Amino acid sequence: MFGEGLLTGMGVTWKHFWGKKETFCYPEEKLPMTERFRGGHLMFDHTKCVACTLCSLACPNQAIKLKIVPDAMKKRHIESYVHLVGRCLYCNLCIEACNFHALSWDKNYAISTWHKEEMDDELVTAEGKEFFNEMMEKAKAEAEAKAKAEADKQKNEGGDA
């Protein structure tokens, strides 16, 4: 009979009309993100990073801009870690490249911005900045102490001779 198929189809719709809802009210309700979810902003742990630049080298789209400063002891530190979110492919290669687990995703997927400039994300926090200054100071003090010790040693050696 013509129309039988149409009616069967409508029957399916009718059944679902009374059935369980497939949708939910975003943004009032939100789903939890999975453990491996890649998205949102990168999170950077300044205490773990050794400034090896592997993450930035692994990035296929040059989305990571690092500013690395050597301290007085010739050890390298990260002064600024900029994640260019607009260039990011969310490929996870940077996170996998880091041997010290200094990087992770914050999983906050709602990251749209009004302006392009706001997309560049500085990952070194105020706390990280403080840590950086502290390390620099410490290295400076260490270097000075070392220089002093060396000078003293030389003086002593000179005295001996």
Place this chain on the structure above:
Amino acid sequence: MPQTETYTLSMGPQHPSTHGVLQVRLDLDGETILKATPYMGYLHRGIEKLLESRTYVQGVPYTDRLDYVSSMNNNLGYCRAVEELAQIEVPERAEYIRVIVAELNRIASHLVFIGSLAIDLGASTGMLYAFRDREKVLDLFDLVCGARMTFHYIRVGGVSADLPPEFAAKCDEFLKVLPEFMQEYEDILTGNEIFQYRLKGTSRMTKEQALSHNMTGPNIRAVGIPFDIRKVDGYGVYPKLAFDVPVGENGDNWDRYRVRYLEIYESAKLVRQALDGLPEGDFMAKFPKALRPPKGEVYSRTEGTRGELGFYIVSDGGPKPYRVHIRRPSFINLQGLDDMCRGMLIGDSVAAFSAIDPLMGEVDC
């Protein structure tokens, strides 16, 4: 005596039923199509050149962006080509995981086909059902690799991570509900008389025509040629798994729909077997991080969701490919559009695009 002349209608690129940014110029005589010429290139991003300026490993996420509805299959195609070039042996477990995710992705992609075919023919409810069920597959992928669209899960040498422990149960659940929702499509779409009228007997193609355009994938199987690279080349662990290749009889839009519909069942069969036979072992091969394949060239093909997906890579021994060319099935299948549209009505052209199932990300590359 009134004078008549042919009329040219430009369909797209901003048209909801052209699956992205495809422009088709239709030469019309009244409502009958005399010639349909696809104009492409609106989505060109130069992916081949991007791959040439990245290392082999860095190139994989770009292949996600070719056919973005079935990224797993693109990852697989590219990785297999690089592995062949660099002679990397992939662990057995990784091969099985690859089959699972690639076939799940084929299911997801065919669901998008069913959904978009439905909405192109005016059945918007049909689309909602198909997209609802595709979410189930995407949820699985989200568990596996943390993304729903650009997966970057299959890597050179294996896969990026082992399957999570809860995956097997979730996948099993999905395979159990699959026949239920497939039956719903039978009821809501396949049996629908309007749907049948729009598809049966329209855009019929002969075997010779399909071959002369070098069509592959479901489009060639719909005309009755059982050409499936998983069977023909038997790459990976496919020869160990049992599955059939559904073929059509008449080569019309209806057969194109039926072939894909039945392929979903075949893919589900493959996922079930791979899941049951999943061996223990590594999921990643061991190879040097700075990959430098020896000088040479390779053409490696896999059965993508839309047909023969081939990667031609030339290596000059350096860390980056010297040349990459991608044989994109959507691009080549689209060449058959003219033959499919001639003599049909304007409304049928929409069914024809939909039945070819081109994806503009892949057409323009």
